[in-house]
Amino acid sequence: MIQKKICMLGAFAVGKTSFVKQYVTGIFSEKYHTTVGVKIDKKMVEIDGQPITLILWDLHGEDEFQKIRASYLRGSSGYLLVVDGTRQKTIAVVEDLHRMAQEILGEVPFVLVINKADLSEQWEIQKDAAERFRARGWMVIEGSAKTGEGVEQAFSQLTKSMVDD
Amino acid sequence: MAFPTHGTSTSPPRKSPDSGARDLKKLRSILLAPEQSQIETIQEKIESLTVDEQTVGRVLPHAILLRSKQDKQLARSLSPLIEDGFIHSIEKSPQKVVDAISPIMAPAIRKSILRALRGMVQSLNQTLEHSISWKGLQWRIESLRTGKSFAEIVLLHTLRFRVEQVFLVHRETGLLLQHVAAEVETIQDEEVVSGMLTAIQDFVRDSFGGTQSDSLESFRVGELTVWVEQGSKAILAGVVRGTPPLELHEVFLQVLETIQIEFPDELNIVSGDQRQFEGTRSYLEDCLQAQFEGPSSKSSPFLLCIFILLIVGLLTWGIWIYLDHQQWRTFFLQAEKEPGIIVTSIDESNGTLIVNGLRDPLSVEPTDLAIQAGLDIESIQFHLEPYYSVSSHFLELRVRSRLQPPESVSLSVENTILVVTGEASHQWVSQLRSLEHIVPGVTNIDTEHLNDTDVAQFDSLRNTIEGKHFVFKKGRTRLSEANKGKALAMTKDMQALDIFAERLGQKVRVELRGQTSQEGSQLRNKQLRIARAKAVLDGLSVEGLKSTRIEPVEFRGGASDHVNPDPAALRQVSIKVILETRIKGGKGLRE
Ligand SMILES: Nc1nc2c(ncn2[C@@H]2O[C@H](COP(=O)(O)OP(=O)(O)OP(=O)(O)O)[C@@H](O)[C@H]2O)c(=O)[nH]1
Numbered sequence: 001m002i003q004k005k006i007c008m009l010g011a012f013a014v015g016k017t018s019f020v021k022q023y024v025t026g027i028f029s030e031k032y033h034t035t036v037g038v039k040i041d042k043k044m045v046e047i048d049g050q051p052i053t054l055i056l057w058d059l060h061g062e063d064e065f066q067k068i069r070a071s072y073l074r075g076s077s078g079y080l081l082v083v084d085g086t087r088q089k090t091i092a093v094v095e096d097l098h099r100m101a102q103e104i105l106g107e108v109p110f111v112l113v114i115n116k117a118d119l120s121e122q123w124e125i126q127k128d129a130a131e132r133f134r135a136r137g138w139m140v141i142e143g144s145a146k147t148g149e150g151v152e153q154a155f156s157q158l159t160k161s162m163v164d165d
Numbered sequence: 166m167a168f169p170t171h172g173t174s175t176s177p178p179r180k181s182p183d184s185g186a187r188d189l190k191k192l193r194s195i196l197l198a199p200e201q202s203q204i205e206t207i208q209e210k211i212e213s214l215t216v217d218e219q220t221v222g223r224v225l226p227h228a229i230l231l232r233s234k235q236d237k238q239l240a241r242s243l244s245p246l247i248e249d250g251f252i253h254s255i256e257k258s259p260q261k262v263v264d265a266i267s268p269i270m271a272p273a274i275r276k277s278i279l280r281a282l283r284g285m286v287q288s289l290n291q292t293l294e295h296s297i298s299w300k301g302l303q304w305r306i307e308s309l310r311t312g313k314s315f316a317e318i319v320l321l322h323t324l325r326f327r328v329e330q331v332f333l334v335h336r337e338t339g340l341l342l343q344h345v346a347a348e349v350e351t352i353q354d355e356e357v358v359s360g361m362l363t364a365i366q367d368f369v370r371d372s373f374g375g376t377q378s379d380s381l382e383s384f385r386v387g388e389l390t391v392w393v394e395q396g397s398k399a400i401l402a403g404v405v406r407g408t409p410p411l412e413l414h415e416v417f418l419q420v421l422e423t424i425q426i427e428f429p430d431e432l433n434i435v436s437g438d439q440r441q442f443e444g445t446r447s448y449l450e451d452c453l454q455a456q457f458e459g460p461s462s463k464s465s466p467f468l469l470c471i472f473i474l475l476i477v478g479l480l481t482w483g484i485w486i487y488l489d490h491q492q493w494r495t496f497f498l499q500a501e502k503e504p505g506i507i508v509t510s511i512d513e514s515n516g517t518l519i520v521n522g523l524r525d526p527l528s529v530e531p532t533d534l535a536i537q538a539g540l541d542i543e544s545i546q547f548h549l550e551p552y553y554s555v556s557s558h559f560l561e562l563r564v565r566s567r568l569q570p571p572e573s574v575s576l577s578v579e580n581t582i583l584v585v586t587g588e589a590s591h592q593w594v595s596q597l598r599s600l601e602h603i604v605p606g607v608t609n610i611d612t613e614h615l616n617d618t619d620v621a622q623f624d625s626l627r628n629t630i631e632g633k634h635f636v637f638k639k640g641r642t643r644l645s646e647a648n649k650g651k652a653l654a655m656t657k658d659m660q661a662l663d664i665f666a667e668r669l670g671q672k673v674r675v676e677l678r679g680q681t682s683q684e685g686s687q688l689r690n691k692q693l694r695i696a697r698a699k700a701v702l703d704g705l706s707v708e709g710l711k712s713t714r715i716e717p718v719e720f721r722g723g724a725s726d727h728v729n730p731d732p733a734a735l736r737q738v739s740i741k742v743i744l745e746t747r748i749k750g751g752k753g754l755r756e
């Protein structure tokens with residue numbers, strides 16, 4: 001059995017935990033329990049007929065009090081950068097985190113998720129934000145941990161590029 | 166060889182072109198002879214290089230060693246050949262392969278069987294050891310309560326420690342490389358646990374500011390202790406139930422070191438493919454150790470005594486119940502067979518058993534039956550209502566007890582008819598007749614073959630008496646001496662007759678009939694008839710007769726009876742016994 005470690009990175013309350021939960025169990029909850037440290041889940045998938053166990057490291061959100069520990073990132077085959085569409089500030093956080101990840105992991109595949117697509121009318125970020133990131137060669141997915149939109153897609157794209165790597 | 170010397174030549178030699186070439190050759194051979202021969206040897210060698218096996222044999226091992234250090238290409242290209250060769254060899258001479266590998270396989274198999282057997286024997290020992298003790302009893306209850314098997318409960322209580330699971334985790338990525346478990350319920354998400362283990366390690370190290378080599382060595386979760394051994398590349402974590410001895414650390418460390426030495430490349434670049442670490446499984450299994458409490462102090466003799474007493478008590482009770490059951494069974498069977506007893510139910514009240522039913526008073530005593538069956542009659546009461554059984558047995562008994570028949574009589578009841586045969590006194594026979602409707606169940610009495618002995622005697626006496634004649638001579642009225650004797654003898658018969666008449670309740674009149682021949686005057690004949698009858702009466706000395714009256718009468722019937730009578734035969738006194746009352750009953754005396 002092949003295992004791959006994936007980290008969830010992003011500012012606090014962007015919906016990292018919700019995204020993983022939606023992916024693993026198909027359940028969404030409105031309640032917010034902030035993640036302390038790290039929470040690990042797993043999901044079995046098949047890519048081109050090959051079974052793979054994804055070990056999903058859901059890290060606590062980054063803010064001024066809590067910096068992401070480099071040790072949590074080590075050994076990741078890829079990561080998801082998550083921003084909250086309703087909060088412009090969360091973009092700057094993932095930019096930082098992306099730099100940090102690159103330092104630790106080198107060039108590994110990652111996907112940028114712009115979460116909370118179900119609240120798109122309340123979005124603060126510019127409409128063309130996704131396009132601008134794509135122009136930098138990033139894989140970008142607009143989705144929602146609430147409705148499940150883009151969840152499967154985000155993980156499968158990341159997994160695929162990790163395997164092809 | 167002669168060398169031309171310049172000093173000795175007087176004139177320069179004239180040279181032809183042929184001789185020039187020869188000279189050059191000569192010169193070359195002089196100058197380059199050693200090199201020439203070396204080149205020739207080398208040339209020879211080069212020409213023979215392709216076929217020289219000795220040389221190849223010399224360089225080959227070194228070449229293989231060199232190449233395998235560089236990359237894995239050689240191994241890759243050789244492996245199909247080696248595989249084919251191996252298969253071929255097995256097919257051709259399997260025995261050789263068996264001989265070759267058995268020294269390795271046999272100990273491995275033995276070791277594995279031994280381990281399994283040891284485990285089994287250990288758990289059997291413990292189960293037996295704890296079966297007959299107070300603790301064992303408590304554990305049995307616990308097993309019932311919790312639904313776990315008894316062996317499992319014993320195991321949990323006697324367990325000092327048991328390594329239940331071992332994780333081999335890649336230190337950097339937290340990916341699970343290998344996982345083994347003892348035969349217990351294991352955690353489902355080994356991969357998640359493995360990740361969390363490293364995360365916790367990192368968290369602790371970062372939070373408490375330790376160096377890279379500092380780490381969390383163990384933590385407890387309920388009854389479980391998690392031991393973590395840190396290596397440079399990998400982490401070995403054991404989940405241990407109970408309290409492990411410190412020496413176990415040594416075992417863990419040893420295993421971790423061995424793995425790190427044997428799998429350096431795999432640990433350096435982790436692809437996440439667990440198959441690479443299949444070889445570590447047997448090492449991890451060495452960590453699955455367990456230790457149990459040695460045999461505890463012998464089970465207390467007091468408890469053993471109580472246990473034995475309990476068993477004996479139970480056995481006795483069982484036997485008693487069985488015997489009691491058997492006794493009642495015998496009683497019921499006996500009562501069922503016994504005519505005149507019907508048991509309808511058995512009740513219990515205050516420790517006394519009450520047997521309800523019906524009983525013919527002539528049947529056997531039910532207590533006798535109970536005693537015969539071995540029952541304790543003190544604890545039994547019989548509430549048996551009396552009833553009349555109309556079975557022939559009881560009808561016969563009842564008739565017998567009523568009639569008290571003499572031995573000469575036999576009784577039997579056939580289809581409600583009482584058949585009486587034999588002989589009996591008149592008194593008994595009359596009693597029998599009067600009882601006809603008194604015994605319920607008897608509808609008729611058959612006395613066809615029953616003789617009344619009194620009637621028979623009476624008849625016989627009567628015949629004797631009536632058969633006697635007192636003959637007189639012509640004109641005479643006095644008894645002759647012979648007649649006197651006769652009269653005396655008849656006196657006794659009369660007295661006997663009187664006794665029987667009395668027994669039969671019969672009044673009897675005996676006529677002494679005086680008779681004469683036709684000769685002589687009628688008057689004279691009448692006087693003679695009376696006188697003769699009186700003379701016989703006088704000859705008898707019968708006094709005190711109770712039922713018999715003797716009457717001298719004149720009798721003239723004889724003349725017409727005989728057509729030509731002998732006159733001498735008519736001069737007599739004949740005797741007639743006449744019954745004055747009729748005897749009751751069908752069968753009696755003639756009139
Ligand atoms: N409407 C909507 N709400 C969302 C979505 N995803 C997350 N939420 C909500 O956002 C809040 C935070 O979600 P989490 O998943 O806990 O966020 P997080 O990134 O794990 O937060 P930290 O662990 O504190 O870093 C919760 O109340 C969620 O219900 C979404 O797609 N749509």
Ligand SMILES: [Mg+2]
Binds near residue numbers: 033034035059060061
């Ligand atoms: Mg969270």
